[in-house]
Amino acid sequence: MxxxxxDRARRVKVLLFDVDGVLTNGDITIIPQADGKGTEVKSFSAHDGLGISLARLAGLKVGFVTKRNSQVVAIRARDLKIDHLYQGQSHKMQAITQIMADENVTLDEICYVGDDIIDLPVLRKVGLAIGTANARAEVKGMAHWVTPHRGGDGAGRDAIDFLLNARGILAETIEAYLDPENEAASKADIGQGNM
Structure with a gap:
């Protein structure tokens, strides 16, 4: 059968994202400094951030698995209270194996959202493989579902809405988020910015 x-979405317990090209548009801006180092700048979609809050409220564990090491990603992960952050991952299945052990889940219970060929080893094995609208043809060709929006423009939120819709809980999760008495929702996605 x-x-x-x-069907695959209804089994998911852990939702994992690549970062560049999925939660950002893929641009990497580096501002040079006098000491020869640089400050990296990335832009994240607020829609994705709120979606991650919805996913966590719905009981999903959420993680980022990315090849690059970036302080910007660490800050965003902290602000969103991400459960798993793996940076510097040239071979992402190593991180997936560790997350499976930590969460006591199988590959069938993992959804991974990717956009480029580095994501293929994971996308080929997880229960639900999602490609972004801007993904490379190889990713789109083997994804179980492709987001309507591009990375950095709401693709992460598309994936979350798809998962929660498949479970029939998107509307109730939104209402839980909007409930002023819901302490978990009121503490979600409180970023510090430059404060």
Whole structure:
């Protein structure tokens, strides 16, 4: 029996994202400094951030698995209270194996969202493989589902809405988020910016 993307989504317990090209548009801006070092700048979608808050409120564990090492990603992960942050991952299945052990889940219970060929080893193995609208053809060709929006422009939120819709809990999760009495929702995605 062939499973639909929705069937696969109903089994997911852990949602993992690549960062560059998925949670950002893929641009890497480096501002040079006098000492020869640089300050890296990335832009993240606020829609994705709120979506991650919804995913966590719905009981999903969320993580970032990326090849680059970036202080910007560490700050965003902290602000969103990300459960798993793996940077410097040239071979991302190593991180996936560790997350599986930490969360006591199987590959079928993992959703991974990627955009480029470095993500293929993970996308080929997880229960739900999602490609972004701007993903390379190789990723789109093997993804179970492709987001309508590009990375950095709401693709992460698309993936989360898809997962919660497949479970039939998107509307109730939104209402839980909007409930002023819900302490978990009120503490979600409190970024510090330059404060």
């Amino acid at each position: 062939t499973l639909t993307a929705e």
